Amino acid sequence: MAxxxxxxxxxxxxxxxxxxxxxxxxxxxxxxxxxVALVVIYFVLRLVALPRIGAVLAERSSTITNDxxxxxxxxxxxxxxxxxxxxALAKARTDAARIxxxxxxxxxxxxxxxxxxxxxxxxxxxxxxxxxIGEIRAGALDSVTEVAKETAKELVAALGGKADAAxxxxxxxxxxxx
Amino acid sequence: MRDVAETGFAIHPxxxxxxxxxxxxxxxxxxxxxxxxxxxxxxxVWIGLTVLAIIALMVFGSRGRAIIPSRIQSVGEMIYGFIYxxxxxxxxxxxxxxxxxxxxxxxxxxxANLLGLIxxxxxxxxxxxxTITLALLVFLGVTLLGLAKQGIGFLGMFWVSSAPLALxxxxxxxxxxxxxxxxxxxxxxxxxxxxxxxxxxKVFAGFASMAVISPVAVGAVxxxxxxxxLVAVVQAYxxxxxxxxxxxxxxxxxxx
Numbered sequence: 508m509a510x511x512x513x514x515x516x517x518x519x520x521x522x523x524x525x526x527x528x529x530x531x532x533x534x535x536x537x538x539x540x541x542x543v544a545l546v547v548i549y550f551v552l553r554l555v556a557l558p559r560i561g562a563v564l565a566e567r568s569s570t571i572t573n574d575x576x577x578x579x580x581x582x583x584x585x586x587x588x589x590x591x592x593x594x595a596l597a598k599a600r601t602d603a604a605r606i607x608x609x610x611x612x613x614x615x616x617x618x619x620x621x622x623x624x625x626x627x628x629x630x631x632x633x634x635x636x637x638x639x640i641g642e643i644r645a646g647a648l649d650s651v652t653e654v655a656k657e658t659a660k661e662l663v664a665a666l667g668g669k670a671d672a673a674x675x676x677x678x679x680x681x682x683x684x685x
Numbered sequence: 686m687r688d689v690a691e692t693g694f695a696i697h698p699x700x701x702x703x704x705x706x707x708x709x710x711x712x713x714x715x716x717x718x719x720x721x722x723x724x725x726x727x728x729x730v731w732i733g734l735t736v737l738a739i740i741a742l743m744v745f746g747s748r749g750r751a752i753i754p755s756r757i758q759s760v761g762e763m764i765y766g767f768i769y770x771x772x773x774x775x776x777x778x779x780x781x782x783x784x785x786x787x788x789x790x791x792x793x794x795x796x797a798n799l800l801g802l803i804x805x806x807x808x809x810x811x812x813x814x815x816t817i818t819l820a821l822l823v824f825l826g827v828t829l830l831g832l833a834k835q836g837i838g839f840l841g842m843f844w845v846s847s848a849p850l851a852l853x854x855x856x857x858x859x860x861x862x863x864x865x866x867x868x869x870x871x872x873x874x875x876x877x878x879x880x881x882x883x884x885x886x887k888v889f890a891g892f893a894s895m896a897v898i899s900p901v902a903v904g905a906v907x908x909x910x911x912x913x914x915l916v917a918v919v920q921a922y923x924x925x926x927x928x929x930x931x932x933x934x935x936x937x938x939x940x941x
Contacts (some may be wrong), residue, residue: 522737527697528813528880535722536729537814541900544732545822548793556743562759563750570752579861588818 655679686788702811704728728815731807735796745791763808764792768925775929780936786826787932790819791925798917800880802910810920811879813872820872823928831935842934871927878920882913 526534656679663675707725709716742764745755754762768791772784794810801808809815831839843860845853886909892902901923 526880527702527704528811528876530704531730532718532834533720533765534721534725535816536726537704537819540726540729541815541818542731544736544858545789545793545819547736549785549789551740551744552788552792556740556747556761557785559750559764560743560747560762563747563752563754564762564765567752615758645929672877 652683654681655683697817698887698891699885701807701887702880704812710897727807728809728812731797731800731809733810735793738800738900739792740797759778764788772929772932775926776933780929780932781931783936787925790823790928791921794819794875794924795918797916798921801879801883802913802917808879808883811832811876811883812936813876816872816876817868819875819924820847820868823866823871823931827931827935830932834935839935846879867931875920875924882909882916885909886913 656676659675659679660672663669686772703717704720704726705711705716706720707727707730742757743761746761748756749755751758765788767782768788769784772780772787776783797808797810797815800806800811828839833843835841843857843864845856845860848856886906889902889905889909893899893901893906
């Protein structure tokens, strides 16, 4: 009774009792429009949206793949460049070492030559000096003999003896030799 | 009764589901009875908005065809990738050619659910008439496809060959019943979830007119709105993945 009254009141107020979902009279309308919508969505997706998005995704993935390949190639190039650089560096090092050695050898040769020349000069000078010293020494000996002879004659004379010049000289000479 | 309804506190949680003529003034005419199949109703309008929203996202969103996508194109691509992967994973490689069909269902349900969450809007997927159409489309499609592809062998799906021989006839009956219950559960699940959620929201919103409990009611509506947002997406996902599972029976042979 109460329910009926409520239903009647609700109906009068424009509210249908129960669930609008179960009102079969509206189903044909809903089903028709849903089918229309599904057909529209299906063809829009099938013909426009999905091929386009699929193509974009495929293009993107191929771009990424290409970029990765390019990056890999560049990396290989960088490795090769580094290797070449290291090789050049090593070659430059050995060249430098060789040039240093050559220069050292050349300098050593020059040095040896100069040393030899200097040595020869020194020995020549030394021989010259020796000769001169010998000369001087010989000169000095002669002078000593002379002085000794003179001194001896003077001594003999001073002692009152008659100086036999030749005899004194011979005696002094003999003495100096002995 | 009517006085009570008009003096203030009245909650009509089911009114939001009433189908009525769209170009119709309720004050002067009867907008709800004798609706013909071709008439423009609120269902028509909201289905139309759903279609427009899908076109906006999937067609206009992707019109740049950019390698580096804009935000909206990115969303379209994510949905594409998500559903494509789902179809491929569940139905296998042979099922991929039904991807546009599955995508149509997913987008329609997702957008209808989400548009239904706009205040004062109409939730088309809360109507059993709508969801049963979708479910029957899947059911009939799967059945006809299975019979076309596998012939009478499709019926082998009901004959559980891994069970003991004595049990097989019993299982076959159960399998047949469960097969025919599929469209019912498939559609009622979606419509029921949405209808219940929207009705609950409406009830709480009605309580908000009572000053004493309105803070609680407003908080509850907010919380339930968040939950309904989740339900809207999850139910679209569930409907779609079940479609894929059913499609697998037709495409990949019956392996239970």
